[in-house]
Amino acid sequence: MYSIALKMLMGDRGKYLGIIMGLTFASLLITQQSSIFTGLMTRTYGAITDLSQPDIWVMDPKVQYIDDVKPLQDMELFRIRSIQGVEWAVPLYKGLLKARLEDGNYQICNVFGLDDATLIGGPPYMLRGKLGDLRRQDAIIVNDVGAMRRLAKPPKVPGGKPEPLKIGDTLEINDHRAVVVGICRVSRTFQSQPVVFTTYTRATTFAPRERKLLSFVLVKAKQGENIQNLTTRIREGTGLAAYTAQDFKDLTYDYFMKNTGIPINFGIAVALGFIIGTAIAGQTFYNFTLENIRYFGTLKAMGATNGILLRMILLQALVVGAVGYGLGVGGASMFGHLLGGTELSFRLTKDLLIFSGGAICLIIVISALISIRKVMKLEPAIVFKA
Numbered sequence: 001m002y003s004i005a006l007k008m009l010m011g012d013r014g015k016y017l018g019i020i021m022g023l024t025f026a027s028l029l030i031t032q033q034s035s036i037f038t039g040l041m042t043r044t045y046g047a048i049t050d051l052s053q054p055d056i057w058v059m060d061p062k063v064q065y066i067d068d069v070k071p072l073q074d075m076e077l078f079r080i081r082s083i084q085g086v087e088w089a090v091p092l093y094k095g096l097l098k099a100r101l102e103d104g105n106y107q108i109c110n111v112f113g114l115d116d117a118t119l120i121g122g123p124p125y126m127l128r129g130k131l132g133d134l135r136r137q138d139a140i141i142v143n144d145v146g147a148m149r150r151l152a153k154p155p156k157v158p159g160g161k162p163e164p165l166k167i168g169d170t171l172e173i174n175d176h177r178a179v180v181v182g183i184c185r186v187s188r189t190f191q192s193q194p195v196v197f198t199t200y201t202r203a204t205t206f207a208p209r210e211r212k213l214l215s216f217v218l219v220k221a222k223q224g225e226n227i228q229n230l231t232t233r234i235r236e237g238t239g240l241a242a243y244t245a246q247d248f249k250d251l252t253y254d255y256f257m258k259n260t261g262i263p264i265n266f267g268i269a270v271a272l273g274f275i276i277g278t279a280i281a282g283q284t285f286y287n288f289t290l291e292n293i294r295y296f297g298t299l300k301a302m303g304a305t306n307g308i309l310l311r312m313i314l315l316q317a318l319v320v321g322a323v324g325y326g327l328g329v330g331g332a333s334m335f336g337h338l339l340g341g342t343e344l345s346f347r348l349t350k351d352l353l354i355f356s357g358g359a360i361c362l363i364i365v366i367s368a369l370i371s372i373r374k375v376m377k378l379e380p381a382i383v384f385k386a
Contacts, residue, residue, distance in 0.1 A: 028273075038352060052245075059242075070211035141180070174206050
């Protein structure tokens, strides 16, 4: 019976390919849009991911996400260091500063100022140069994407390609000279701005003069110390907000989920993929069943029960669902691979594969139910009608 079901399904090539195309489109759109959404949301807390050394981030209680910097007084650093269970605590400056390029244009940069003594919080991957070179006079490290694109030097000949920044090139950051001593690789930022690393003292020199310039305090717990308990002691002892790295990621993620239109925009695209896939696959599968209704009637007249016919239809639905899901996920993966080096944010995870698979399963179940209803009410005598 199952071989007959597959022969019926694949015998009508037009309907068979039509169902697969509908499911492939649904799987592709759902997987692609969900992966872009995940990649975009991952960028919102990319800086937290890159700074893997600290266990706890300490900040002003009113901070809502990583880029919502509300400076602290420098004395807060010493108060945090005095709390029991703290192995070390270092300052971190984070701010948006203007860099003047060689052609006179300006570019906003995401500037990180690292602790002068330890350089904790530096980039995770150095492509050229060394992190210790930041101790040189006027030294900065620039991320590779910023060096190749937004901070690139103008072409030497009209119509030529811009020249990427290299070690030894200079910029002006807020009217201060800055010398490139290294190129690094970091997570892309949400706004895709160039990322610049320097020392804390130099960053506060670059920054406009304010009474408070300390953005965050990075804290490492002593070995064996319960991090959640230490977080609570820091909050109670200083009155500041303290989050583990994961909690700070969640805080940032929740802010963008609640206060931006990103979830709605991508949710609509995913919903459209589901609806269109259901409509195409459901209608085509129903037409396929109607055209083969006499064959189902013949099988019923020969003694096939409703249960057997039900399993035959479900097998047909599972086959087209598996093929359509595989083609759609494969197309989305190829899309992400081909555009991996661009500004596109794309992150395909195991959870998204499960989510997409569940959506396709739901589509084929709905499609099968539409057809099953017709077959269940079928009278075997239909085969004897002219």
